[in-house]
Amino acid sequence: MRAAIYQANTGIDPLLGARALVEAAERAAGAGADMLFSPEMSAVLDRDRARAASSIVTEAEDVALAAMRETAAKYGLWVHLGSLAIRNEAGDDHFANRGYVIDDTGAIRARYDKMHLFDVDLPDGQSIRESAAYRAGRQPLVVDTPWGRLGLAICYDVRFPDLFRALSDAGATIFSIPAAFTRPTGAAHWHILLRARAIEAAAYVVAAAQTGKHADGRETYGHSLVVDPWGAVQLDMEDDVGVKLVELDGAAVLAARSRIPVLEHRRAIAAAEVAR
Incomplete structure (x- = not known):
């Protein structure tokens, strides 16, 4: 597979986010890529929950999803749209942090909702409560592609090796882990965790990430990585958007x-026993 990795600096305007995704897909297709991987919250990244809610719509209404399906079909390009914030069709108060695998005809082959939600108070003063707005997914998911079985995860999921054991037990040879890691946790753990997930399962890890200072004021770590099944880093995009x-x-x-x-x-x- 010729994989294209899109490292983004996504803002708060869904139309601008959709346009940047399409441009990334066009660049990938023009360079001969088979599949494009984009980061978590590929179209809108906004920690102001009230403001963000106004741009979160149902899957049928999402402009970025529609644009990427059309672009995938136009160029014959597979896409893992790392994730979008999606409103539940039933009107649930909680949203989904949902990734999509789109094939070269524009059809959606898989939908994965982030299973592990990040609720934490960070040393830099950030307080993050994903569970206040998002509902956790319940099901690990793999999807067949022409280049092997792809196991899906999102950001904080990377810290839970049982998930990746389930994915590799289901035949995954590639893990896609789109992310918007904070700078402090990224500097401490990002490379180590991704290499560990690759080594444990002898699988590729593709991790498209957000980078830089964003319109909502947050800073993300960047360093989109591709790690090979032996744990060697094949690509590190550092801080670059592109x-x-x-x-x-x-x-x-x-x-x-x-x-x-x-x-x-x-x-x-089995569960561990306590020696007495």
């Missing part, structure tokens, strides 16, 4: 799993 391409080779997965057959050696683990 699109970069990298080759993913299915043979590398087979080679890593033959050298250290971790999937074959996995065992069901």
